[in-house]
Amino acid sequence: MRVQQRLIRKINTMLNKIALSxxxxxxxxxxxxxxxxxxxxxxxxxxxxxxxxxxEYGTKYGFSKIKSIDDYLRQTPVVDYGDLKPYIDRMRAGExxxxxxxxxxxxxxxxxxxxxxxxxxxxxxxxLRDCHFSGLRDVTLQYLLRYPNSKLLGGKSLTLGGxxxxxxxxxxxxxxxxxxxxxxxxxxxxxxIRVPSRKTxxxxxxxxxxxxxxxxxxxxxxxxxAGVPSWNLVLMKRILDYAGKNNLIELxxxxxxxxxxxxxxxxxxxxxQKIIPSEQMRYMETYxxxxxxxxxxxEPTDSAMLLLADNGVFYEFMPTTExxxxxxxxxxxxxxxxxxxxxxxxxxxxxxxxxxxxxxxKFVSLYPHKIKITGRTKHFINVFGEExxxxxxxxxxxxxxxxxxxxxxxYTVAPIFMDAETAKGAHEWLIEFETPPNDYEQFANxxxxxxxxxxxxxxxxxxxxxxxxxxxxTVLDKGTFYEWMRRRGKIGGQNKVPRMSNSREYAExxxx
Numbered sequence: 001m002r003v004q005q006r007l008i009r010k011i012n013t014m015l016n017k018i019a020l021s022x023x024x025x026x027x028x029x030x031x032x033x034x035x036x037x038x039x040x041x042x043x044x045x046x047x048x049x050x051x052x053x054x055x056e057y058g059t060k061y062g063f064s065k066i067k068s069i070d071d072y073l074r075q076t077p078v079v080d081y082g083d084l085k086p087y088i089d090r091m092r093a094g095e096x097x098x099x100x101x102x103x104x105x106x107x108x109x110x111x112x113x114x115x116x117x118x119x120x121x122x123x124x125x126x127x128l129r130d131c132h133f134s135g136l137r138d139v140t141l142q143y144l145l146r147y148p149n150s151k152l153l154g155g156k157s158l159t160l161g162g163x164x165x166x167x168x169x170x171x172x173x174x175x176x177x178x179x180x181x182x183x184x185x186x187x188x189x190x191x192x193i194r195v196p197s198r199k200t201x202x203x204x205x206x207x208x209x210x211x212x213x214x215x216x217x218x219x220x221x222x223x224x225x226a227g228v229p230s231w232n233l234v235l236m237k238r239i240l241d242y243a244g245k246n247n248l249i250e251l252x253x254x255x256x257x258x259x260x261x262x263x264x265x266x267x268x269x270x271x272x273q274k275i276i277p278s279e280q281m282r283y284m285e286t287y288x289x290x291x292x293x294x295x296x297x298x299e300p301t302d303s304a305m306l307l308l309a310d311n312g313v314f315y316e317f318m319p320t321t322e323x324x325x326x327x328x329x330x331x332x333x334x335x336x337x338x339x340x341x342x343x344x345x346x347x348x349x350x351x352x353x354x355x356x357x358x359x360x361x362k363f364v365s366l367y368p369h370k371i372k373i374t375g376r377t378k379h380f381i382n383v384f385g386e387e388x389x390x391x392x393x394x395x396x397x398x399x400x401x402x403x404x405x406x407x408x409x410x411y412t413v414a415p416i417f418m419d420a421e422t423a424k425g426a427h428e429w430l431i432e433f434e435t436p437p438n439d440y441e442q443f444a445n446x447x448x449x450x451x452x453x454x455x456x457x458x459x460x461x462x463x464x465x466x467x468x469x470x471x472x473x474t475v476l477d478k479g480t481f482y483e484w485m486r487r488r489g490k491i492g493g494q495n496k497v498p499r500m501s502n503s504r505e506y507a508e509x510x511x512x
Contacts, residue, residue, distance in 0.1 A: 034368040037309035038334040054101040094171030099351030107175040108290035121290040127350040130312040135293025155223030214242035228262035261286040304370035312349035317342035383415040396450035404437035410481035414507035444473040
């Protein structure tokens with residue numbers, strides 16, 4: 001047995017060395033943009049501008065006359081989906097050279113905005129090749145670089161993806177959620193090392209899909225899995241029930257890494273550690289969206305993510321204080337500072353020009369440029385001037401859980417508007433616990449105090465209950481969030497529970 005294990009280790013090490021050798025140039029490129037992201041971004045910008053000159057959008061904004069990045073920022077407006085929707089609708093109807101100079105055959109369908117029930121994000125062949133799939137390759141390479149004895153290439157990866165088979169319009173254009181688009185375009189040589197089968201991955205019904213995945217997965221040598229933490233947690237618990245096992249190590253002893261993204265991992269970490277009781281298990285975060293693959297965690301001991309500067313995306317960062325201004329200031333990678341909350345603006349190799357993606361980030365280091373996702377431009381609470389963001393919530397919740405031993409399944413936060421008698425408001429925290437605290441009042445007090453520690457505006461409003469009273473904790477029954485998301489048709493894929501809102505719409509639906 002020991003001889004066999006040594007042989008397997010040697011084979012895995014050899015496979016890893018071969019992979020790293022084959023992609024030596026890619027690893028060298030990553031080292032280069034770590035030291036000089038500005039040079040990489042300049043090259044990306046020139047390539048995008050050249051392609052854009054051949055489009056209707058580029059003609060409208062005079063791309064052929066642009067000589068520098070500064071020219072581009074002056075001549076081209078910052079836009080959101082509503083601004084680009086008329087162009088995208090025409091592209092979906094089959095028109096060409098509208099936003100991008102090559103034919104767009106695929107659109108990633110994601111949750112809507114005030115401008116549309118659903119967003120349809122263009123996914124060009126260049127975006128698939130040089131952004132989405134290259135991002136997945138980079139994750140693998142960086143992981144193997146850190147763990148040369150990894151078994152990653154000697155087993156299979158379990159992925160929980162698309163919510164439905166992509167649809168096809170009359171013009172021949174296809175659309176579906178990003179994971180479905182990726183699955184349909186995955187190179188043939190990836191299929192043998194992935195679980196489940198393509199047919200199973202595209203089952204529309206989430207419950208039927210997880211049941212079929214469980215049936216297939218328990219027979220395989222799974223060494224990694226990937227996807228959104230919340231839905232993967234649901235899947236893994238169903239797999240354990242199906243297999244009759246207490247934890248995943250009993251089922252897959254070689255399991256070693258979860259590549260996760262989409263939502264903050266903090267609230268789910270303890271639950272995963274419970275079902276994967278292994279000190280060898282690793283958790284690596286990625287930042288990928290319908291619009292592109294942007295960043296990855298390259299150091300296991302550093303939760304910040306390395307921004308990919310040469311993946312076909314030109315980045316700008318707008319201080320969140322500029323949101324809503326007619327002529328907002330935005331900064332390139334060479335100009336950003338650490339610990340400033342920025343809204344992310346992207347220009348992509350699929351025809352999104354100065355597109356406000358909706359995420360907010362902070363740089364925690366420069367050279368290399370590493371970021372931390374802090375929230376969404378629309379998922380915050382600022383009803384009373386408190387400017388509470390998701391990052392504040394995650395830090396405060398982590399402290400409350402650490403002190404009380406609680407484990408959270410899901411949560412969302414809503415304002416309680418000022419009443420006529422006291423002219424004071426509050427925040428209502430709707431939380432579903434996997435493990436509840438012994439004392440809910442203690443939990444609420446710790447959470448409230450922690451929010452004051454991480455957010456000076458919240459602290460000022462809470463001082464002597466000047467504007468805000470102590471938060472209200474509303475405990476929801478287990479399964480409430482899952483059922484709410486199911487009724488909204490938001491199960492699986494990249495669907496996420498909205499963490500914060502300036503209205504009480506989500507809160508009232510959950511309470512009801």
